[in-house]
Amino acid sequence: MKTYSIGEVAKELNLTVYTIRYYDKEGLIPFVERSESGIRLFKESDIAALNVIECLKASGMPIKEIKNFIDWCSEGDATLQQRYDMFMERKATVEAQMAELRKTMEVIEHKCMYYQTALEAGTEDIHKQKNIAASIPASR
Amino acid sequence: MKTYSIGEVAKELNLTVYTIRYYDKEGLIPFVERSESGIRLFKESDIAALNVIECLKASGMPIKEIKNFIDWCSEGDATLQQRYDMFMERKATVEAQMAELRKTMEVIEHKCMYYQTALEAGTEDIHKQKNIAASIPASR
DNA sequence: ATAATCCTTAGAGTTAACTCTAGGTCAAGC
């Protein structure tokens, strides 16, 4: 079976070798086998597992919680429920993150328009005028 | 004009007073005025500014870059172009983050289904069977 | 066979963003 070196895996996953060794130290990839001389030999399935780890990381999960999941995987079918629950919870947090990003985007888009208008006018005062203008009728 | 204490602002924005003081230390809120005895007096507009800061933070912008923006704001109309460019760039990065979150979500949803099937079968082997089954016709 | 370029470990250093502590000052209520 073909295997890959840590450098090859790092390049493929856009990680540094330091990061992969750090993940190993933290117990995220206990399944990676070694050559007689101690060199890590990554199988295709190990790379797939690293991709899942990257996905969990992208979902905002801290390394220690990812380790829990990896431990559950090693424990077999007895932990299927935990793993299912974990992914359902991940789904909920990612949905929440998407909702927050949409809110953030709204504010940013509003600011883009604000500065576009200000740029066209050559001054930010154009926005302050709005309120002054609105107050004129009352002052008449 | 009504003002608010740091504690009131912290509660309203769901921050700690430590965090707000830290932002002040980092130069994010130089416009907040003080009482004679040195106590911070937050105006409504200061709270609005903190909301923009929170928005930039939510977009993944580091504090030091947010400070650049705050400095530009103090410099007036001469920096309108920079500020516009900055928000346009923010818009692009938030769009990229949304795209990545969508990818992450796909993987997670796939995993949810994977574990649902495994739970129903009582074993993860159900997924390994797929490949074995697929290889049977060839082995006949 | 020897240089270059991988790989290994243990452990120290870095960075961002808080988070807290110590030692004070200040303002409101009893």
Added chain:
DNA sequence: GCTTGACCTAGAGTTAACTCTAAGGATTAT
């Protein structure tokens, strides 16, 4: 007038996730 709780600063401590260094072993290319 005194206690209580919120405010202040300077600076130390924490945490997560890397990131790198030192010292050495293995593999490949000429």
